[in-house]
Amino acid sequence: MDIEQTKIPQATAKRLPLYYRFINNLHSQGKLRVSSKELSEAVKVDSATIRRDFSYFGALGKKGYGYNVEHLLSFFRKTLDQDEVTEVALIGVGNLGTAFLNYNFMKNNNTRIKIAFDADQKRVGTEVGGVDVEHIDDLEKKLGNVSVAILTVPSSAAQGMADRLVEAGISAILNFTPARITVPSSVRVHHIDLAVELQALVYFLKHYPLEEAEEE
Amino acid sequence: MDIEQTKIPQATAKRLPLYYRFINNLHSQGKLRVSSKELSEAVKVDSATIRRDFSYFGALGKKGYGYNVEHLLSFFRKTLDQDEVTEVALIGVGNLGTAFLNYNFMKNNNTRIKIAFDADQKRVGTEVGGVDVEHIDDLEKKLGNVSVAILTVPSSAAQGMADRLVEAGISAILNFTPARITVPSSVRVHHIDLAVELQALVYFLKHYPLEEAEEE
DNA sequence: AAGAAGTCGTTAAATGTTTCACATAGTAAG
DNA sequence: CTTACTATGTGAAACATTTAACGACTTCTT
Ligand SMILES: NC(=O)c1ccc[n+]([C@@H]2O[C@H](COP(=O)([O-])OP(=O)(O)OC[C@H]3O[C@@H](n4cnc5c(N)ncnc54)[C@H](O)[C@@H]3O)[C@@H](O)[C@H]2O)c1
Ligand SMILES: NC(=O)c1ccc[n+]([C@@H]2O[C@H](COP(=O)([O-])OP(=O)(O)OC[C@H]3O[C@@H](n4cnc5c(N)ncnc54)[C@H](O)[C@@H]3O)[C@@H](O)[C@H]2O)c1
Numbered sequence: 001m002d003i004e005q006t007k008i009p010q011a012t013a014k015r016l017p018l019y020y021r022f023i024n025n026l027h028s029q030g031k032l033r034v035s036s037k038e039l040s041e042a043v044k045v046d047s048a049t050i051r052r053d054f055s056y057f058g059a060l061g062k063k064g065y066g067y068n069v070e071h072l073l074s075f076f077r078k079t080l081d082q083d084e085v086t087e088v089a090l091i092g093v094g095n096l097g098t099a100f101l102n103y104n105f106m107k108n109n110n111t112r113i114k115i116a117f118d119a120d121q122k123r124v125g126t127e128v129g130g131v132d133v134e135h136i137d138d139l140e141k142k143l144g145n146v147s148v149a150i151l152t153v154p155s156s157a158a159q160g161m162a163d164r165l166v167e168a169g170i171s172a173i174l175n176f177t178p179a180r181i182t183v184p185s186s187v188r189v190h191h192i193d194l195a196v197e198l199q200a201l202v203y204f205l206k207h208y209p210l211e212e213a214e215e216e
Numbered sequence: 217m218d219i220e221q222t223k224i225p226q227a228t229a230k231r232l233p234l235y236y237r238f239i240n241n242l243h244s245q246g247k248l249r250v251s252s253k254e255l256s257e258a259v260k261v262d263s264a265t266i267r268r269d270f271s272y273f274g275a276l277g278k279k280g281y282g283y284n285v286e287h288l289l290s291f292f293r294k295t296l297d298q299d300e301v302t303e304v305a306l307i308g309v310g311n312l313g314t315a316f317l318n319y320n321f322m323k324n325n326n327t328r329i330k331i332a333f334d335a336d337q338k339r340v341g342t343e344v345g346g347v348d349v350e351h352i353d354d355l356e357k358k359l360g361n362v363s364v365a366i367l368t369v370p371s372s373a374a375q376g377m378a379d380r381l382v383e384a385g386i387s388a389i390l391n392f393t394p395a396r397i398t399v400p401s402s403v404r405v406h407h408i409d410l411a412v413e414l415q416a417l418v419y420f421l422k423h424y425p426l427e428e429a430e431e432e
Numbered sequence: 433a434a435g436a437a438g439t440c441g442t443t444a445a446a447t448g449t450t451t452c453a454c455a456t457a458g459t460a461a462g
Numbered sequence: 463c464t465t466a467c468t469a470t471g472t473g474a475a476a477c478a479t480t481t482a483a484c485g486a487c488t489t490c491t492t
Contacts, residue, residue: 011449013423017415021394035469044396044407047469048451055471061468064458086418095318099311100410108394111414148418172421174414178237178324179261186426190417191260192408194316198390199233200325201406202302202364205388207229210402217478227479251439263439271441279440280488437490447480452473459468 012053019041019053020076021108027073035066080110087114089146089170091161092153093133094125096176100150101129114146119157136161140168147171155179162189228269234259235269236292243289251282263402296326303330305362305386308369309349309379311341312392316366317345330362335373352377356384363387371395378405 022043026034036054040047054060054067060075061067073137077083088105090097090113097116105111117136118124124135134142149170153161157182158179165173172188183189238259243249252270256263270276270283276291277283293299295380304321306329313332321327333352334340339376340351350358365386369377374395388404391397394412399405 009449010364010420010424014412014416016419017412018409020415021412037469042396044398046451048453049449051469051471052450059471061470062458063456064460064468066469080415080419081422088414095315099315102311105414109411109415111418113363117236118235148421151412172417174417177387180258180412183258186416188421188426189423190413192410192413193234194408195321195325195327196230196233196237197406197408198304198321199236199296199325200230201388201404202327203229203232203296203389204226204406205364205404206297207224208226208404210404225478253439262481264483265479267440268480275442276443278488279486280438280490282439426458433492434489438488440485440487441482442485443483445480445482448478450475450477452475454472455470456472457470460468461466462464 008056012056015043015045015053016080017109018045020073020080020082023069023073023076024108026069026147031069033066034069034072036061038066052102082110083148084110086111086148087144087146088112088148088150089114089143090116090131090150090152091118091136091139091165092151093118093120093128094152094154097150097152098128100152101131102130113150115142115144115185117142119153139164143168143170145169149173151175151177151181153177218362224272227402228272231259231261232292232296233325235266236289236298238291239285239289240324242285247285249282250285250288252277255283298326300326302327302364303360303362304328304364304366305330305359306332306347306366306368307334307352307355307381308367308373309334309336310342310368310370313366313368314344316368317347320345327364329366330339331358331360335369355380359384359386361385365389367391367393369393369421394424 036047036050039050044070060072088111090100093116101113101116105113113131116128116131116133117139118133119136123133126133147170149165151158151161151173155177158177159181162173162181162183166183166187175189178193180191181189233277235310252263252266255266271317273295276288304327306316317329321329329347332344332347332349333355334349335352342349363386365381367374367377369387371393374393375397378389378397379398382399382403391405391407394409396407397405
């Protein structure tokens with residue numbers, strides 16, 4: 001299935017959820033049509049880029065009119081598989097893990113943290129944000145067919161846990177630890193390194209001067 | 217100052233903090249030298265890319281030898297301004313904000329959350345992770361000369377707070393809310409949209425098949 | 433001391449992404 | 463129906479980033 005979708009540039013694919021969320025907002029506001037220019041201002045992506053992104057999926061708009069919100073939304077729903085919910089496991093119910101559990105990724109999305117694991121007996125058996133916390137020793141037993149994991153354990157435990165998750169059948173890991181984990185080539189890992197993001201911002205601030213502010 | 221640093225590609229600049237952290241680790245382990253190949257395996261960046269990245273700063277290594285860890289470290293310390301600490305303000309001490317305050321960004325870094333603000337009276341006056349929480353009404357009074365802000369308020373408050381931060385003299389914002397905020401061109405904003413990251417991972421998982429695993 | 437092995441720094445090629453600019457096809461209005 | 467407008471979809475150019483390949487120099491080995 002989805003033979004030709006492989007050709008969609010990764011940069012485009014990363015923007016799709018962003019588009020989806022905004023189109024969803026428009027729809028709940030009762031808006032009927034939208035132009036690439038309007039979208040551009042809202043999501044801060046060049047309008048030509050938006051048109052190009054959409055064009056990979058065919059002609060979604062009408063010349064001289066723009067895009068029909070309803071049509072766009074139902075298209076994205078299909079494309080991003082918004083109908084089926086992807087269940088996610090969270091490993092490490094510490095500061096960051098707790099924040100994620102309390103935040104409801106469901107609000108706009110098709111993802112749901114279904115189960116959480118921790119090594120600390122004090123946390124096991126509790127419920128955080130409506131999600132049960134299980135002991136990490138029960139990982140294999142309780143994981144079910146969940147295929148995506150959010151990793152928020154201490155970095156020293158990251159590689160070990162990654163190995164175990166892979167062994168247990170996980171296909172994708174969202175890794176928040178600073179450790180760059182190694183996994184088989186069949187497993188997808190995205191790293192979100194918050195300390196690096198903050199440092200990079202500071203570096204840009206100091207070394208890449210921006211235009212002077214124009215008073216508005 | 218730093219006239220020619222402007223030429224360093226953004227993609228390279230984003231990787232610098234990552235390199236720095238790993239070189240720091242090597243140094244505390246007492247390692248004396250390292251090759252681009254070793255670095256590559258550790259940080260998961262192609263070795264040619266690492267050599268290219270380093271080369272923007274001149275000849276940091278020696279042919280046939282690799283890089284001297286001590287030398288590399290002291291170079292990065294200078295380049296990334298690791299000597300001076302950049303002070304940061306955090307706006308919105310909720311789930312995510314609390315996690316950031318409890319996490320010590322200082323451990324490896326040159327950034328420190330110095331002060332936090334919230335609108336909720338119940339939080340004001342408390343201390344989270346050693347950082348005082350002030351009332352948002354006192355923002356202008358208490359901000360001092362902090363120039364970087366982490367924004368973790370509800371998305372409905374994001375644009376309003378961004379406007380106020382800019383007015384108060386902030387030059388860079390790390391925005392964790394889903395709202396794409398608008399700021400004057402003199403202010404730098406990085407968006408980290410965790411829900412989008414999770415959805416993008418799921419999209420890649422479903423639409424971009426990876427190679428079959430090879431048993432090791 | 434000479435040859436083998438290793439690794440950088442860089443030139444050039446390949447690949448990926450964004451942006452410009454406009455013909456085109458459709459809308460809107462009289 | 464005709465005219466004026468509007469905003470798409472895309473070819474081509476510009477820009478950015480990654481990767482391959484290798485000459486030059488260093489270190490290591492014998
Ligand atoms: N909190 C932040 O703001 C922040 C920022 C940047 C990076 N990080 C990274 O995110 C990760 C988590 O950070 P945190 O602040 O939530 O840490 P934390 O110490 O608060 O939480 C870690 C949790 O993992 C659990 N744990 C430890 N070993 C485990 C194992 N083998 N299996 C399962 N659970 C285990 C602990 O019991 C604890 O509850 C760390 O790697 C940290 O470097 C956090
Ligand atoms: N928690 C997560 O895992 C997560 C994930 C993705 C995105 N986000 C985004 O991050 C932001 C924060 O999320 P959260 O879960 O921490 O929310 P939260 O509701 O727990 O925290 C928000 C905090 O901001 C404070 N606040 C509200 N208005 C304010 C104002 N005008 N000035 C100062 N403080 C104000 C509130 O009192 C509260 O303490 C939200 O925009 C959310 O969409 C959070």
